[in-house]
Amino acid sequence: MPLPVPVRPARKRRGHYHHGGLREALIQAAVRTIDRDGVDALTLRAVGSALGVSRTALYRHFSDKDSLLSAVAAEGFRTLRDALVRAWAQAGRGLPGLRAMGLAYVRFGIAYPSHYRVMFGGYLNKAAKGSDLETAGSAAFRALVDALVELQAGRVIQADEPLLQARYVWATVHGVTMLAVAGTLGPEAAGGEALAHFALERVERSLSI
């Protein structure tokens, strides 16, 4: 006995010509899979079928799997940058702004641990100058540099070499985030929050005039 067929067939996998925006859709599908199941669970077959598309359709937009992951990383750096500049502005700049920025950074990593890991998984290593990934990563970093330069100009923090100073601050929040993400700080996000506050207080003290 045949099952009753709805008059309007539910959205099914038709011939499906995914015209336009497939590239962006592939990245988003990959991000979703990674954030939910981890990087190891990301297969080109899965990301394709999530969009109702063949597993080789992707090769029209990416040269290989690493290229897709690089795009995922770049996407992450853009999201991170947005979070940083928003935190900086909302906290009214100044030292509170720096503190808010640091906290926003750690929270981003805790919220999207797998995504965060891809961002620092070594793709940046091989990213060419001017590539999408390199540009996005640099832009996120520059948000921090700009804030520090402004604080230096206002005589709020020491006038160290801005690049080195920014790297130091970045390394600290990055380290806090990695320890939180790696589960070294216990099961809950609370450990990450507490450590972030402690560390950011120390960073401020170490930079203060």
Added chain:
Amino acid sequence: MPLPVPVRPARKRRGHYHHGGLREALIQAAVRTIDRDGVDALTLRAVGSALGVSRTALYRHFSDKDSLLSAVAAEGFRTLRDALVRAWAQAGRGLPGLRAMGLAYVRFGIAYPSHYRVMFGGYLNKAAKGSDLETAGSAAFRALVDALVELQAGRVIQADEPLLQARYVWATVHGVTMLAVAGTLGPEAAGGEALAHFALERVERSLSI
């Protein structure tokens, strides 16, 4: 025409019964492969054939590939701990000892980037309390805690909660190491060294009384 057969056949892949120490040999072979070619290049077939052993021999000693990688991570934490305590002692303890410890940490990561990445690749996340990996990781961390407690007792640094203080210092050197390993600091190890010095100076200032 048969090839001439040497009287004493050169050491060849015989039946090869790798009795005793295969477990340790497998870990060492994996470490070598990882440090030379990266984690992605590590296949059970390669690690087996590097020892003249079948690719499934490994399952006598490890439940799966992740289990082997956990052992690799544990091995790394033991090596790291040795480097830390040696640096601390050789620098004559005190603040110079703490500085030497931090530098030894960063240098370890730069020297064995792939190995280092495995150590913080998330296996610690799932490691059971009392497991080899958890024990080795805790021991390395305790080397730092012990040093800080000694400095606190000598009134050299602030009497913060030792665990939180240690996590803060760890996060900083870990962050410096990760940025160096990820290639974010430029091509050479010099960037890592310079940042390490800058950061360790700031950490000292932030903890000083």
Added chain:
DNA sequence: ACCTGAACACCGTTCAAGT
């Protein structure tokens, strides 16, 4: 006990063929 060889399910990637 420890190891092997064949087999299985799965993966990234290539490529000729379709619209």
Added chain:
DNA sequence: ACCTGAACACCGTTCAAGT
């Protein structure tokens, strides 16, 4: 241009069989 389906080489893992 964009997508498909079959094919290839490779992988982790299982398992019956060998010593």
